[in-house]
Amino acid sequence: MKVKIFIIIGMLMCSATVFGQRAKKVVFVIADGIPADVLESVATPHMDAIARSGRYLRAYVGGGKGTYSETPTISAVGYNSLLTGTWANKHNVWDNDIAAPNYHYPTIFRLFKDQYPQKKIAVFSSWLDNRTKLVGDGLPETNKIRVDIAADGYEHDTIHFPKTGPVHRMHRIDEEVTDKAVQSIRKEAPDLSWIYLEYTDDMGHAHGDSPQFYEAVEMLDKQMGRVWDAIRYRQDKFKEDWMIIITTDHGRSEADGKGHGGQSARQRSTWMITSNPALNTYPDHYIPGVVDIFPSVARYINITIPPAAGRELDGVPMIGKVSLADMKVNYFQNKLDITWMPLDPAEQGQVKVWITTTNNVKTGGADDYKLAGVAALGQKHLTVDVKDLPSGFYKVVLEGAHNTLNRWVMPAEKK
Numbered sequence: 113m114k115v116k117i118f119i120i121i122g123m124l125m126c127s128a129t130v131f132g133q134r135a136k137k138v139v140f141v142i143a144d145g146i147p148a149d150v151l152e153s154v155a156t157p158h159m160d161a162i163a164r165s166g167r168y169l170r171a172y173v174g175g176g177k178g179t180y181s182e183t184p185t186i187s188a189v190g191y192n193s194l195l196t197g198t199w200a201n202k203h204n205v206w207d208n209d210i211a212a213p214n215y216h217y218p219t220i221f222r223l224f225k226d227q228y229p230q231k232k233i234a235v236f237s238s239w240l241d242n243r244t245k246l247v248g249d250g251l252p253e254t255n256k257i258r259v260d261i262a263a264d265g266y267e268h269d270t271i272h273f274p275k276t277g278p279v280h281r282m283h284r285i286d287e288e289v290t291d292k293a294v295q296s297i298r299k300e301a302p303d304l305s306w307i308y309l310e311y312t313d314d315m316g317h318a319h320g321d322s323p324q325f326y327e328a329v330e331m332l333d334k335q336m337g338r339v340w341d342a343i344r345y346r347q348d349k350f351k352e353d354w355m356i357i358i359t360t361d362h363g364r365s366e367a368d369g370k371g372h373g374g375q376s377a378r379q380r381s382t383w384m385i386t387s388n389p390a391l392n393t394y395p396d397h398y399i400p401g402v403v404d405i406f407p408s409v410a411r412y413i414n415i416t417i418p419p420a421a422g423r424e425l426d427g428v429p430m431i432g433k434v435s436l437a438d439m440k441v442n443y444f445q446n447k448l449d450i451t452w453m454p455l456d457p458a459e460q461g462q463v464k465v466w467i468t469t470t471n472n473v474k475t476g477g478a479d480d481y482k483l484a485g486v487a488a489l490g491q492k493h494l495t496v497d498v499k500d501l502p503s504g505f506y507k508v509v510l511e512g513a514h515n516t517l518n519r520w521v522m523p524a525e526k527k
């Protein structure tokens with residue numbers, strides 16, 4: 113009898129904990145191809161309001177310029193850097209063909225669904241491939257992840273979205289996608305949603321820096337106002353905490369704003385707006401990258417990232433505690449010179465340096481890391497002798513108390 117009572121009390125306590133927590137929900141938006149300078153010069157009252165409740169940040173895409181992780185400033189490439197928290201050298205989407213995404217680097221949706229199969233994910237998108245190829249809805253390679261709520265594929269529907277008409281077709285599609293997202297947020301409140309809107313990029317390609325492009329950004333702003341209204345409706349009427357992150361996938365060329373894909377400053381220059389006022393100090397010290405969104409969202413909606421996946425992430429969380437950032441590794445004379453920066457000077461911790469010469473994660477395997485050294489966090493550097501570990505490839509992971517960083521090193525003379 114006692115045992116039963118304990119069990120019942122235990123169950124009640126568990127339930128109280130579960131139901132006492134406010135549900136956390138995330139919406140991330142990619143608005144295509146808007147350089148930071150354009151967003152900052154066009155009147156965007158709705159996005160300004162979201163930023164006032166949270167933050168506006170300059171950001172970047174394109175990976176490590178001139179390094180192994182340099183990543184084309186191309187649309188699908190940027191989306192997948194957000195979805196996987198990695199640069200193109202890992203996720204393997206190099207252009208909009210999306211020929212062979214490497215699903216061994218899981219998307220944020222995949223980790224979320226693996227951990228919370230009963231929770232709902234949603235994709236509202238003006239481009240079908242985002243769900244079918246990048247998220248990989250139903251594919252064996254993604255363990256047949258199921259996107260619970262989807263509104264997309266309108267670009268292939270010439271009946272409801274005829275190719276001619278007084279209003280630009282892609283704007284009409286973006287409007288439909290926004291309507292569907294707003295309805296779903298209000299009624300179904302998916303736990304993790306992606307909204308993708310394309311019209312801004314179409315106007316950028318067609319007209320470059322122009323009134324038409326700026327007007328497209330104003331239209332986007334109105335759409336974001338509707339999404340924000342839906343989120344506030346949920347927050348007011350239900351016990352839910354929502355975070356929205358709005359960003360873009362690339363900037364545009366300096367000359368006329370028409371092109372993108374390269375590594376110039378304006379093509380790499382992006383931005384983020386979030387409603388979350390409780391970011392850590394990382395974006396105060398460093399320009400955040402598109403890959404930083406993954407670990408930030410993970411922390412907000414309590415995704416436990418498996419260690420193997422965590423070691424591959426190229427991003428730093430902008431939410432919660434962070435031990436170290438700004439990792440650099442140089443190879444010289446059979447040694448690896450490794451540096452980092454502590455985020456909080458008051459943190460008294462250690463940094464473990466892990467090294468592997470394999471990259472089995474790329475093909476679905478596991479890497480055998482060796483502990484190459486331990487240093488005080490405040491030491492900010494460590495030199496590791498790799499004379500006994502000759503290789504043309506090193507993967508180095510720094511493990512602090514609150515986050516890990518990784519870099520690849522490919523000594524030139526071993527290539």
Ligand SMILES: [Zn+2]
Binds near residue numbers: 188
């Ligand atoms: Zn784009």
